[in-house]
Amino acid sequence: MQDSVATSYVRWRLPLLISAVLLILLVPYLLVRLWSANSQEADRWVRHTHEVEAATHGLEALIREIDSLGLALANGTGAGTPRLRERLEAAIARIDPQLQALTLMSRDNPGQQVLIGRLQTLIERRVDVARRLAMGVEPARRADLVDELYGRYQVRDLFEDFLGNEQALLAERAAYADVQRSRVRWLSLAALLGQLALMGGVIYLLYRMEQRRSGSETELRRASERALAVVQTVREPIVLLDSAQRVLMQNAAFDELYAGEDSPIGPHARLEEIGTGAWRDPVIRQRLSDVLTRGRELWDYEHLQRTADGQSRTMLINARRMQLPDRDDDVVLMTVSDISAQKAAQQRIADLNRQLEGKVEQVTEVNRELEAFSYSVSHDLRAPLRHVAGFADKLSRHLGGQLDERGRHYLEVIGGSARRMSTLIDDLLVYSRLGRSALKLQAVDMQSLVEETRAVLDANRATDAEEAGGPAHRVEWKIAPLPILVADENMMRQLWLNLLGNAVKYSARREPAVVEVSHQPTDDGGHHFTVRDNGVGFDMDYAGKLFGVFQRLHKASDYPGTGIGLASVRRVLARHGGRIWAESEPDRGATFHFVLPPSQDAVIHQGSLNA
Structure with a gap:
């Protein structure tokens, strides 16, 4: 918004300056010229009124001169009479031009025109009387003509009225002229002040423009220096x-x-x-x-x-x-x-890739050998073990009562070892398959898997108790709500079977045994599961051995097992990108924690399943 205002200001700056100059020069000139013309017009009308007065006084003086000459000729005799007659005729000849001039000067005033018309009639009568007096008449008749001259044909009042009207016009026009002159003076002063104000505004605007220009040049110079410094630093x-x-x-x-x-x-x-x-x-x-x-x-x-x-x-x-x-x-x-270093690195990477391809071929060959070994273990070793277990059982039945206590013990040891060996082979095969088989990812309900595993373990305890002829060991299950994840369902089933089976097994000497399963999300959106029991626990100094193959922290006679279950759990979590660790104290139970990373597909599948 500020940039657009600044751009608009720059675009309109020159037109504004031109407009200001025009206001400073042209407008005051036009106003002063207008009021000066009005003042000159008012002065002209005042002069016109004075001219009318002068013409009126001249006409009045001329009429007095005609009256005087007529009376002088009426009373006089002698050699001067022709000279007076010439003056009288000359004065009478000047009457009409002066009347016409006075009529022309007062043509814009109808009232004065009326007075001039009446005055013209009386003047004609007085001129006629003056001529008759000049021709000479009897004294009685002369007295009548004088009475007509200064009585009947009196023009003084008309002249006074005419002059009075002109005086009124003069006063009005003089006042108007004074007003116009005063206006011109004040307007000139106002124009001067306006010019000074506008000139000050222009000077201030130019000062601001100069400041902006100087600031822009400084900022441009600084920006150029910054850009140059950046370029030089790169x-x-x-x-x-x-x-x-x-x-x-x-x-x-x-x-x-x-x-x-x-x-x-x-x-x-x-x-x-x-x-x-x-x-x-x-x-x-x-x-x-x-x-x-x-x-x-x-x-x-x-x-x-x-x-x-x-x-x-x-x-x-x-x-x-x-x-x-x-x-x-x-x-x-x-x-x-x-990019010489990058090219060398690329070449090194290419060399390493070729070496890696060779290693992959070696690993592939090793995997094929392991598969052959697994096949050999699962087929070639099972037959001898079945023979050992089967013939030991047949020998026990064949000899029957001929066997003493030591003989029966030997046969039981042979049969138990064969069965344990078979179990160990099964667990090894499971462990091997967990590392080689492809992941079959799908939506897995952890809650259902835990409940299913719990049911299997409860059924196994009931069977064992029935064979032993005693009550089943009581286990309290505390299972919190668990989420739905995307994982390999069979591997997750194997994970829960090993973890919960261990919790039940190592809590067998507690009455009751307590097994807790909980879940909470991690900060990065992953899943943190916890399996806690109140069993015998273990010493944390040996925690590093927990998840190794054939690693045991308790005697097999006390707690049977092959030592592969937790190793299988770690392999399952590694295949899913997770990890596992344990916390424990002797006789204080154990807590196993494992974390699975976040998966967007898990959220999608969970939403579809809930729907």
Whole structure:
């Protein structure tokens, strides 16, 4: 949002400055011109009123002169009479022009025009009386004409009314002119103040623009310095080339790789002259030229070079065309990565893979031999064991009562050892199959497997108690809710059978025996299961032997078994990516913990089963 506002401000900055200059210069000029014209018009009307007054006074004086000349001619005799007559006629001749001029000057005032019309009529009558007086009449008649002149045809009142109207117009127009002049003065002052304010605003705006420009230049310089520092700090060689493949700029890593102490890379050095011939290959130079002329980007191009240190290196070259703000033509940005170590590592990996393939073939051969051995154990050894057990039993029945106590003991030992050997072979075969058979992953309900295993163990205890002729050993089961996981169901069944069977077996001397099964999720989404009993326990110093083949921590006479069950449990968990450990104290019971990793498929299958 701030960026858009700043961009809009920059775009409209010049038009705003131009508008401000126009406001400063043009608007005050137009306003002052307008009010000055109004003031000049008001002054013109004042002058016009003064001209009308002057014309009126001139006309009044002319009428007085005509009256005086008429009376003088009526009373006078002698040589001056012709001269007075000429003056009288000249004065009478000036009456009409002055009346017309006065009429023209007051044509915009209808009231004054009416007065001028009446005044013209009276003036004509007075002129006629003055002429008759000038022609000479009897004294009695002369007195009547004088009475008409200063009584009946009196014009003083009309002149006073006319002048009064003009004085009123003069006062009005003078007041209007004063108002216009005052307005012009105040407007000029306001325009001056406005110009000063606008000029101050423009100066402030220019100051802000200069600050912004200076700040932008400073920030641009800092950004350029930061970018240059980053480029110089990068350990990957970087170089800029122009169209002639001359060096415009390079970082320190490029100098270290291609510039020897005796031949530093100078400004505008040609690429083919750098690095003791590392760039003289025409193929790579043609590819760099294509980047600039044809717009072809160069990606992960491997090039074998001999650098300034004299070593042959495999370099990974990337190049693309770019535009610099201070140049009109395009340049090529090239980065160089030394992948000699990676190539050596790849070669080493290839060699190790070939060795691994040989080892895999050896392991495959060993597995085939183990399968043959398992087949031999399961078929070739079982027949002799069946013969030993069978013939021992037949010998016992054949001799019958002829056997003494020692003989019967020997035959029982032979039969028990044969049966134990058969059990041991079965457990070994199971252990072998757990490591070789493929996992058949599916949704496995751990709760159902535990309940199924519990039922099998309870049935076995009941059978053993019935054969011994005594009560069955009581076991209290505490089984928490267990989840559904994706696993191999047969292997998980084998796991629970071994763990719960051990818990029941080693708790046989406790009354009652308590076996607890619990579950809780791990922090990473896995599953942590716990099997706890209150049996004889074991010493933690020997915990490392628990999960080995044929490893036992108790006498076989006390607790029968082959020593393969926990080894099978560890192998099952290893096949599923899990692990197992145990915690115990002598006569304080044992706790076995095992963890299975998280599986997204387990969540999906569980959701589908619940649905």
